[in-house]
Amino acid sequence: MKLESDSAAVVTPFAKAGIFSRMTFWWVNPLMKRGREKNLEDEDIPKLRETDRAENCHLLFLEQLSKQQKSGPSSRPSIRKALILCYWKEIFLTGCFALLNILALCAGPVLLNAFILVAEGKKSFKYEGHVLAISFFFSKSIASISQRQWYFRCRLIGLKVRSLLIAAIYKKQLRLSNSARMVHSGGEIMNYVTVDAYRMGEFPFWFHQIWTTGLQLLIALAIVFHAVRLATIAAVAAIILTVLCSIPLAKLQHKFQSKLIAVQDERLKASSEALVNMKILKLYAWENHFKNVIENLRKVEYRWLSGVQLEKAYHSLLFWIQLHLFPMLLGCSFKRRLHLHALQNSWRLQSCREKYSAKLQRERDSNSISIKSADFTWEDKSSNPTLRNINLEVRAGEKVAICGEVGSGKSTLLSAILGEVPKIQGSIKISGKISYVSQIAWIQNGTIQENILFGSAMDSERYGEILEKCSLVKDLELLPYGDLTEIGERGVNLSGGQKQRLMSDGKILQEGPYHRLLASSKEFQDLVNAHKETAGSERLALLNSSHSDRCGTSSREMRKNYEEKQCKALKLLNSLFHAPMSFYDSTPLGRILSRVSSDLSTIDLDVPFGLIFTVSSTINACSSLLVLAVVTWQVLIVSIPMIFLSVRLQRYYFASAKELMRINATTKSSVANHLAESLAGAMTIRAFQKEDRFFSKSLDLIDTNASPFFHSFAANEWLIQWIEIVSATVLSSAALCMVLLPPRTFSSGFIGMALSYGLSLNNNLVRSIQKQCGIANSIISVERLNQYMHIPSEAPQIIEESRPSTDWPAVGKVEVEDLQVRYRPNTPLVLCGISCTFEGGHKIGIVGRTGSGKTTLIGALFRLVEPAAGKITVDGIDISTIGLHDLRSRLGIIPQDPTLFNGTVRYNLDPLSQYSDQEIWEVIGKSQLQEALQEKGKGLESLVVGDGSNWSVGQRQLFCLGRVLLRRSRILVLDEATASIDNATDMILQKTIRSEFADRTVIIVAHRIPTVMDCNMVLAISDGKLVEYDTPTTLMKREDSLFGQLVKEYWSHSHSTEPH
Structure with a gap:
C-alpha cells in the first residue's frame, strides 16, 4: 500500500472545524459527498490530525510510563493508569457531555408530565402547550448533540488507545529476547494486536456508561418518588434484586471469558505455526493431523464461547429493561480486564539486552571485535552457559571463519556479537557497523x-x-x-x-x-569470488492474488444464524489446509492470520447478538411510530416525509460507509502483515539497527488503518444525529397536533401513552440505526471469511477408487515423461519437456545453477505444483491419478529449509505417534542427536520451542534426517539438505543415507558437488531443460558437459578459498 507524505495528503477537516461544524458533524459532508459521487479509494481518505496519530499517542504513552517508573522504580508501571493519565482531559470532557445527555433525557418525563397537566386543562399560561411542544424538540436535540459528542469523542479516545497499544506491542516485539519468544509465539503476539488491542480500543465507549446508568436510575427513582411516593420502594427493591442477581452471573461470565481467551491464544498459536509451515506439512502429508489439532482446539473454544453467549442471552432475557445494562457493563468490565491483563503480560516480556556500544580504545577508523572471558546463555536462568569462557579478538581487515560441529555454538557466537544472546560474565566490545546475512534468508514482501x-x-x-x-x-x-x-512474502516465489x-x-x-x-x-x-551467469527463474511474477480483499458479495447472502459459526470455522480450516501452494505463495501471511484471528473473533462475538438486537430495535422503533399514528393520525402528515428523508439519509450514508468499512478491513490486514513479516526478520532488523525505519512504517500503517475507521464512526454519528433530529421533529409535531386540535379530542391517558412512545421512538430508532451500521461492519468479516472458504482446492487427499497398494512403491522407479510445469496459467514454462527415468534403488543427483528448476522438479514429484503437460510415473502408477495423501505419505524428503514445531523432541520426530520410543531412540543415535538430547536432560520430552529456535539450524536438519529414517520410504529426496551443516556432519549424513537407504531410490538436489559424485546417475538442468543425464564418470569426460563445468568451478573455488 502506498503511504502518502503529509505534504501530499489532505488532513481531515475535523482538524480545523469550528465549534458548530464539530457539534453538527458538518465537517463530514465533503467526504460523504465524494462517497456519493464515486467509490472511495485509499487516497480519498484524509489523514488524521497530528495529535491523533500513532506516533504522538505512543510518545505520550511512553512519557506516562516513564513518570510511573521514576516515581516508583521498584514497581512495574501500570498500562491502565498510563492510559487514564494520557487522556484524562478528553475523558473529563466526554463525561461532561454524558452528564448533559442524562439531564436532557431526564427532562423528557418532566415535560411529559407538564403536557398531561395541560391536556387536563391545568395550564399555567395561555401558550404553555405550544412552548412544551417546542421544548420537546429542543430537549431531544440537546440530548442528541450531547450523546453524539459523547460517543464520538469516546470512540476517538478508543482509536488513540488502540493505535498506541499496537505501536507499543510492535516496538516491543522488535526487542523481544529469546527466552520471551520461547514463551510467547508469533501467533500470540499477533493475537495481542489483532484482538486484544482492538478490543481495548472499544472499551472507552463503555467507560461513562458505568456511572451514567446509575445516575439515570437515581434521577428516574426521584421522578417516580415525586409521582407515587412510598410505592417507589417496590421499584428500589426490584433494582437491588436485579443487581444482586447480575453479579454472580457476571462473575460466571468472567470465568467463561478467561477460559475463552486462553483457548483462543492456543488456537491462534497452533494456526500460525501451521500456516507459516504449510509447505512442510504438505511434503510430509501431515496437514490433516495439524488441522485436527486446530479443530479440537476450536471445539474447546466453541464450548466456552457458547457459555459466554448463553450468559449474555440470559442477561438480555431476564433483564429486558434499562437494567440489563448492569450485567452487560459488568461483563464488559471483566472482558476489558482480561484483554488488559494480556497486554500487560506482553509489556512485561523481557527484551534483548542493549547493544554493546562500548568502543575499543583504538584509531577512529578501526573495526574490531573484542570478547574477553565471556559466558553467554540463551536462557537467563540457566546454570549451564551455551558458550563458556570465550576469548576472541578480530582486527580490522581480517577475514575470520567460525568452524565447529553441528550444535557446537557457531550461530550462538555470531548472535552474541550481534547482541542477541545475554552475556552473564566477561566483556564484549564492538566497533564499527555490522552487516548480517542470516542462515535462513529473510525476504520482505x-x-x-x-x-x-x-x-x-x-x-x-x-x-x-x-x-x-x-x-x-x-x-x-x-x-x-x-x-x-x-x-512474495518470505521470497516464496x-x-x-x-x-x-x-x-x-x-x-x-x-x-x-x-x-x-x-x-x-x-x-x-561464491558471491564475490566468481561471477556466474545464473539462469533466472521465471517463477518470479507480479503478485495479483485472486483472493483480493475487495469483495462485492451481497451482505444479505452472508447473514447465517449463530449455530453456523462452528461450521464456518471448520470450512475455513478445510479450505486453508487444502489450498494449493500457489495460494500461500501469493497471499501475505498477515492477511491469512487476520482472517483466523480478528475476523473469526468478530463473527463469534459481534454478529449473533448484533443481528438479534438489530431486528428487535427496528421492531420497537416501528411499534413506537405506530402507536403515535394510531393516537394522532395527523402526525402521519409529518411522519411520512420524515421516514422518506430518513431512508434517503441512510442510503446516502451507506454509499460512503461501506467503502470506509472495506478500506478499514484491508488496511487492518496490512498492519497484521507487517507485524508477521517483522516477527520473522526481527534479528536481521536489529542487526542493521533498522528498528526505527520498520517502526516508522508500522506507525504509518497504523494511521492508514485508523483514518478510515475514524471517518467511519464520524459518519455514523453524522447519520444518527440527523435521524435523531428527524425523530425529534416527529415527536414535537405530534405534541403540537395535540395542542392545536380541539380540547377533549384525546384523553390525558392516550396523550401520555402516545408521547411516552414518542420519547422512546428516538432511542429505538437510533439503536436500530446503530445496530444496522454495526452489523454491516461485522458482516464484512463474514464476507472476508466466506472469500477464504472458497479457495480453489488442490487435488483430493484420497481417491478411493484409485488407491495404491499398501506396499507401493515397492521398487522406487520414477519415470518422467515430457514434463512441463508453469506456476500460473498464461505464464512461461518453468520446466520445459523433461523426460528421464530414475531406476529403483539408484542414487540420482540433480545439478544445475541457481534458478534452473531443480526444486521445481521435486515440487512436481510431490505435486506441490501440477504439470501443464506430461506426467510422472512411480512404479507404473501415474501420480496424478492417486490422492495427494497417498502420494506424499509414501515419499520421504529432507527439505531445503529445516522446520521444527512447538512441542517435544518426540512430537517433532513422530507427530502422528506411529513409532515406539525404542525406534525413535535408534534413529536419534543414527542422526547424531543423542549427545544434544543428553545435554537437554529430558530425553524425548526435551522442549522444542516455536520454529526450533532453541536448536541450531544443523540440528534441525538432523531432525529431518530422523524423520525419514523413521518413515523409511522407498523413495527419498534430499532438496539441498546439506546446506546448513558442516562438512564432517555432511559426511556422516551421507554415510547414514548410503547405509540405511542402500536399496532405496535416493534423489539428491546437490548443494555440494561431492555429494553426487558417487551417484549412479546425474541429471543436469539449465533454464528448465534437461541438458544431460548420465553417469558422473561419463559426464566428466565430456568437454562441453555442464556437470563437468560445475565440478571444475566447485574445486576451483574450494582451492581459491583455502588458506595459504
Missing part, C-alpha cells in the same frame, strides 16, 4: 529493489556494481519489470539461491565496514 536497498538511499553506480557481483543481472533481465518486480543472493545483495549495499556472514548455501560462498 515488496519489490526486488526495496529488498536490496533495505532502506538505504539509491546509489545507481554502486547498485549496478552489486547486482553484477551477486549474479542477479541475468535474473532481472528475464523479468518484465526487472528489479521493480514484486516478490524465488529459488533458494536467488533468495540468498538477493539477501546478500542488500547487505553488501549497506556499506558496513566489515561483514559477519552466516551463509547457508554455496551460492553465497
